[in-house]
Amino acid sequence: DAGVIQSPRHEVTEMGQEVTLRCKPISGHDYLFWYRQTMMRGLELLIYFNNNVPIDDSGMPEDRFSAKMPNASFSTLKIQPSEPRDSAVYFCASSKPGTNEKLFFGSGTQLSVL
Amino acid sequence: AQTVTQSQPEMSVQEAETVTLSCTYDTSESNYYLFWYKQPPSRQMILVIRQEAYKQQNATENRFSVNFQKAAKSFSLKISDSQLGDTAMYFCAFILSTPQGGSEKLVFGKGTKLTVNP
Numbered sequence: 548d549a550g551v552i553q554s555p556r557h558e559v560t561e562m563g564q565e566v567t568l569r570c571k572p573i574s575g576h577d578y579l580f581w582y583r584q585t586m587m588r589g590l591e592l593l594i595y596f597n598n599n600v601p602i603d604d605s606g607m608p609e610d611r612f613s614a615k616m617p618n619a620s621f622s623t624l625k626i627q628p629s630e631p632r633d634s635a636v637y638f639c640a641s642s643k644p645g646t647n648e649k650l651f652f653g654s655g656t657q658l659s660v661l
Numbered sequence: 662a663q664t665v666t667q668s669q670p671e672m673s674v675q676e677a678e679t680v681t682l683s684c685t686y687d688t689s690e691s692n693y694y695l696f697w698y699k700q701p702p703s704r705q706m707i708l709v710i711r712q713e714a715y716k717q718q719n720a721t722e723n724r725f726s727v728n729f730q731k732a733a734k735s736f737s738l739k740i741s742d743s744q745l746g747d748t749a750m751y752f753c754a755f756i757l758s759t760p761q762g763g764s765e766k767l768v769f770g771k772g773t774k775l776t777v778n779p
Contacts, residue, residue, distance in 0.1 A: 580767070590752065590769040603766065636704065640767075650767055652706035 553639050553653035561661050565627040568656045570639030571620055580650065581614055581624050582638040590638070596622065629660045663688045665755050667770035674743045675778050681728075682738045682773050684753030692758040695729065695736045700772075701749040709751070712736065714758075743777045750774050 552571040560566055572579045580595040594604040599616045607614070611630070616622040626633055636657050640650040664687045674680035686695070697709040712720045712729050719727050724744075728737045740747055753770040 589771040592766050592768070595766065638706065640706075649708060649711070655704050657704075 551639055551641050551651050551653035553637075553656050555656060556654065557657045557659075559659045559661065560629055562630055563628045564660075565625065566629045566633075566658060566660075568624040568637050568639075568658070570622045570624070570653060572622070572639070572641030573643075573651055574620065576641035576643045576651070578642045578644070579616060579622050580640045580642075581622070582640065584636040584638060584655070585634075593624070626658075629658075631660045634658055634660050663690075663693075663755050663757070663766075663768045665753050665768050665770040667753055667773050669773045670771070671774045671776070673776040673778055674740075676743055676745060678743055679739060679741045680743055680775065682740075682751050682753075682775065684736045684738070684770055686734050686736065686753070686755045688734070688755065688757070690757055694756050694758060695727075696754040696756070696767075697725070697727070697736075697738045698752040698754060698769075699747075699749045700752065701746075706752075710738065740775075745777050745779060748775060748777045 551573055554569045558566060578597055581593040582590050583593055584590045591606055593606045594614045595602055596616045599619060612626055614624045636655045638655045639653045642650045666685045668683055693714045695712045699707045699709045710720050710722045710725050710727055712727055719729050724741045726739045736753060750772045752772045754767050756767045
């Protein structure tokens, strides 16, 4: 299996622009998680899905952030409009119940908002 | 809400020596899992070791072992015979176990930056 695939690996954009981060979970995994990593706050869970349904989005910082999972093999995290404080590494992870709660992480997207 | 605390922002160790990274957590639940993840400069999150709360025996994976003290809510990671490749950020993490076997939120500590010196 190719693992969790995230794109792009790096994204540089200007303040006010829309940013879309993409994630393909491992086939057969029922859960998908979006995390944000910053120096100040560490790794924060933004939102997670179970069987394509959002279960908990309490970590989404504000309305500028939205996430979708239209099918079992694809999810997006969108920021509109982006701000410099959104600069961070965004990780996607997936897991399958019954595998001892093991999360498989993608390689992350380094987002820089200028 | 569950919280995970790593009190050592940075640590260093000489190659071939042993180092212990500390982690404490807070929960009122009894069924959960604890993890240590390694994040090298490549940014990839790598699972190092996992402990089920219902197991009294401490988990070990080659040079990595944990000291799990459930009553004290402590979960430290010991790295023996440290190698240069162990240089990384290390995150302690916690997740509740659900009756359905599903995954809840994985909560991370802030991390400990470990440097192994030659």
